[in-house]
Amino acid sequence: MNLMQDPPAKPLTRITVMQGQARVSAGPRVEFSTVLGSCVATCLYDPEAELGGMNHFLLAEPQPGAPATGFDEHYGVYLMELLINEMLANGASKPRLRAHLYGGANMHAGMARIGSMNAEFARGFLARERIALVREDLGGNSARRVEMRPASGQVRCRTVANSMAPAASPAPRAPAASGDVELF
Structure with missing residues (x-):
């Protein structure tokens, strides 16, 4: 007797979404993954x-009175707009968008409640943009690993050791150029 076997499935392409990033895909074998502490995804x-995306932001928005330096990829205000615009550019329709929010933990007692501020910002942003929030796992004091299959919209969130969460600080930037400029 000869048994028919299904061909082996193509491996999953796993893409890590780091602080300050937004990714979008319709690939059926793509999975986005990130680890969050006080950050929000x-x-x-x-x-x-059948298109999905994920972002990972460190802070909600610049503090009032902070110097305007253009955009900063660590702020939710920038990454939310970037994610929505990438979704729309790849065929999504804003009225059909559905959102999940994860993270926003307050990792260290006695410190600023950055996680709570990030969670509040994300909820408010979605409400202002009239994007339906269908699931959230925000707050607490535990780190989370989030995995998303963008083509199906399936998301899995689980708590992990707090030591797995990235440090809550932006990656160092190259120093700004300085010196005299001569115009011709």
Whole structure:
């Protein structure tokens, strides 16, 4: 007797979404993954376009009175807009978008409640943009690992050891150029 076997499935392409990043895909074998402490990740999905995306932001928005330096990829205000615009550019429709929010833990007692501020910002942003929030796992004091299959919109969130969460500080930037400029 000769048994028919299914061909082996193609391996999953795992993409880590780091602080300050947003990724979008419709690939059926793609999985986004991130680890969060006080940071927040937004997972967006358009069920009709079978397209999804994830961002990972460190801080909600610049403090009032902070010097305007253009955009900063660590702020949610920038990464939320980037994620939505990338989704729309790849065929999503804003009225169909569905959101999940994860993270926002307050990792260290006695310190600023950055996680709570990030969670509050993300909820408010989605409400202002009229994007349906269908699931959230925010707050507490535990780190989380989030995995998303963007083409299906499936998301898994689980708590992990706090030591797995990235440090809550932006990556160092190259120093700004300085010196005299001569115009011709």
